[in-house]
Amino acid sequence: MIIVLSIMVAGIIIGAMLNDKKKIISIIDKLTNWAIYALLFLLGISVGLNKTIINNLDNIGVNALIITVGAVFGSIIMALITFKLFFKKQKTNKL
Amino acid sequence: MKNSLIILLFFVAGVILGLFHFLPDIMLNNDFSKYALYVLMLLVGISVGSDKSSWKALIKYKYKIFLVPLCVIIGSLLGSLLISFLLPDLEMKEVLAVGAGFGYYSLSSILITEISGQTLGVIALLSNIMREIITLLSSPLFAKYFGKLAPIASGGATSMDTTLPIIVKSSGKEYAIISIFSGIVLTILVPFFVTIILKLL
Numbered sequence: 001m002i003i004v005l006s007i008m009v010a011g012i013i014i015g016a017m018l019n020d021k022k023k024i025i026s027i028i029d030k031l032t033n034w035a036i037y038a039l040l041f042l043l044g045i046s047v048g049l050n051k052t053i054i055n056n057l058d059n060i061g062v063n064a065l066i067i068t069v070g071a072v073f074g075s076i077i078m079a080l081i082t083f084k085l086f087f088k089k090q091k092t093n094k095l
Numbered sequence: 096m097k098n099s100l101i102i103l104l105f106f107v108a109g110v111i112l113g114l115f116h117f118l119p120d121i122m123l124n125n126d127f128s129k130y131a132l133y134v135l136m137l138l139v140g141i142s143v144g145s146d147k148s149s150w151k152a153l154i155k156y157k158y159k160i161f162l163v164p165l166c167v168i169i170g171s172l173l174g175s176l177l178i179s180f181l182l183p184d185l186e187m188k189e190v191l192a193v194g195a196g197f198g199y200y201s202l203s204s205i206l207i208t209e210i211s212g213q214t215l216g217v218i219a220l221l222s223n224i225m226r227e228i229i230t231l232l233s234s235p236l237f238a239k240y241f242g243k244l245a246p247i248a249s250g251g252a253t254s255m256d257t258t259l260p261i262i263v264k265s266s267g268k269e270y271a272i273i274s275i276f277s278g279i280v281l282t283i284l285v286p287f288f289v290t291i292i293l294k295l296l
Binding site: 080 | 122177244
């Protein structure tokens with residue numbers, strides 16, 4: 001995983017050096033989409049080949065939903081606290 | 096939303112082809128996903144690094160802007176931690192790693208698949224897609240009852256792109272930069288959090 005992380009850091013440095021070259025950035029965005037499509041397609045294939053996952057898909061879906069509910073509610077409750085403590089009163093003198 | 100539907104379509108197409116073994120032997124016997132992941136990470140890095148608006152926001156809001164991604168991290172992990180007691184068939188660190196996807200389903204699902212296997216990878220994929228969908232559907236409601244930062248927090252890493260329009264609509268234009276900044280910080284941190292949680296806890 002260290003390889004993956006260092007590749008991303010290298011990307012950030014390259015991106016910072018590219019400045020705002022819009023053409024390159026729009027190409028990068030398109031390539032990103034295709035890389036994601038390719039990855040999810042490949043993930044789909046390995047899932048399709050995996051009998052344990054296919055036979056437990058309902059169970060997996062329920063687990064996923066429960067985790068999402070926990071993560072989202074945790075986040076918005078923390079956001080409410082942060083908003084009230086640090087952002088709200090600032091609004092009167094223009095945030 | 097359109098983009099995530101396309102992604103879901105590619106995933107489903109892969110599942111169907113895999114299910115019926117309707118693929119050339121090269122695809123069945125080799126795992127190309129690692130190399131595709133390397134390419135993706137490089138591209139994500141470049142687009143994050145080239146986006147200057149976040150650096151400007153940093154100057155404007157100073158330290159306060161960091162509180163937003165920070166509260167998403169604490170909230171997501173705390174929420175996942177508490178909810179993990181309802182999920183006896185998953186280890187706590189597995190639930191935490193899924194929650195640490197912060198909505199970034201493509202990257203987190205692939206990373207988690209590489210580290211912990213496909214079952215947890217698929218849970219991460221579905222869970223984080225659901226996070227994006229919930230944000231798209233409920234942002235107006237969240238902004239009303241949980242404050243203007245709530246849609247940004249719910250969006251997690253997606254608050255910089257796919258959920259940004261609905262966030263701006265729900266919270267107001269003045270939150271756009273905060274939203275983009277928070278999304279970028281979380282996008283960068285997802286691979287670190289997922290790896291650290293699964294490997295060290």
